[in-house]
Amino acid sequence: MKAQEFVVALDLGGTLTKIGYAHADGTLTGVERRRTHLADGGAGLVGWLAEQITDVTLARPDGVCVGYGVVVPGIIEMTTGRVKAAPNVGWYDVPLRQRLTELTGQLGAVGHDVRSGGLAEWRLGGGAGVSNLLFLPLGTGIAGAMVVDGRMLDADGYAGEIGHIPVAAAGDIPCACGQIGCLETVASAAGVVRTYRRLSGSARELTGRQVADLARTGDAAAQQSFAVATDALVEALTLYVTLLGPEMIVVGGGLSGAADLFLPQLTAAIRDRLAFQRMPRIVTAVLGADAGLIGAGLAGWDRVRSARLAVTGGGDEHG
Numbered sequence: 001m002k003a004q005e006f007v008v009a010l011d012l013g014g015t016l017t018k019i020g021y022a023h024a025d026g027t028l029t030g031v032e033r034r035r036t037h038l039a040d041g042g043a044g045l046v047g048w049l050a051e052q053i054t055d056v057t058l059a060r061p062d063g064v065c066v067g068y069g070v071v072v073p074g075i076i077e078m079t080t081g082r083v084k085a086a087p088n089v090g091w092y093d094v095p096l097r098q099r100l101t102e103l104t105g106q107l108g109a110v111g112h113d114v115r116s117g118g119l120a121e122w123r124l125g126g127g128a129g130v131s132n133l134l135f136l137p138l139g140t141g142i143a144g145a146m147v148v149d150g151r152m153l154d155a156d157g158y159a160g161e162i163g164h165i166p167v168a169a170a171g172d173i174p175c176a177c178g179q180i181g182c183l184e185t186v187a188s189a190a191g192v193v194r195t196y197r198r199l200s201g202s203a204r205e206l207t208g209r210q211v212a213d214l215a216r217t218g219d220a221a222a223q224q225s226f227a228v229a230t231d232a233l234v235e236a237l238t239l240y241v242t243l244l245g246p247e248m249i250v251v252g253g254g255l256s257g258a259a260d261l262f263l264p265q266l267t268a269a270i271r272d273r274l275a276f277q278r279m280p281r282i283v284t285a286v287l288g289a290d291a292g293l294i295g296a297g298l299a300g301w302d303r304v305r306s307a308r309l310a311v312t313g314g315g316d317e318h319g
Helices: 041-058 096-104 113-124 189-200 208-216 220-244 254-261 263-273 288-312
Strands: 004-011 016-022 028-035 063-072 075-077 082-086 091-094 108-112 133-137 145-148 248-252 281-284
Touching: 004 041, 004 288, 016 041, 016 288, 028 288, 041 063, 041 091, 041 096, 063 096, 063 113, 063 288, 075 108, 082 096, 091 096, 096 108, 108 113, 108 288, 113 133, 113 145, 113 248, 113 288, 133 220, 189 208, 189 220, 189 254, 208 220, 208 254, 220 254, 220 263, 248 254, 254 263, 263 281
Parallel strands: 004 063, 063 108, 133 248, 248 281
Antiparallel strands: 004 016, 016 028, 075 082, 082 091, 133 145
């Protein structure tokens, strides 16, 4: 029997890193979580990632590793695999793909965690078959994966930072990015919690899920927190719809579990505001927390296939 080929997929986080075997059909096996090694700084982390790729490869002697896919939070240039900035892990202008290939001897891809999650939802999830799509995960922060005319936008790693559109609903709340009144200050899971604590006067440490549970029981401050988030999303998404005309908006991230508290209102409010623009379907993501890891595997396989096409004369490989 021919040994099964796989790509090692890794989703790098500031605390935990997900790792698994990505197969040619997009499925994952052997997924586990390992504590991210930050003790030796950014330079040591590159070596640690290479060790993980080698380690999980050796753990599958019945298979053949043909590449890797790594996704990172930050500003990532997908075409070159260069990390322009990933403050959470101490990387600035790091040629990550080049270094990992040197250390492992494998071809690979390095991408942005949200765009990789969007790639997975677009190809295998709620957005399958759609040519114009926004993947919008509402988590600790907000970013977006933008698909326009069947192509995911990268813009040298800068595309998709929809969470940093200033919105009136956020007022003069300072954002960690240095701007004032960004969408994610009120419409992310952390933003909803922040609004709840301000409105209720509570000093309790809560999660977005707990605020959602309070809203469902009739807590007025919790319900108002989701109303503020909805108003902010309406403003930002009306702008996005006007500029890029998506057929579908796929809402993911932790706050998507509270979709019953804001998605119907969001859909109705956007429809009321649009004139000539195309009204997108607004749905929740279906791949869950492993979307980024699935996307890492897809990107790794894309690079492997591109290299094979180049060898057979069917395409170009740019290193």
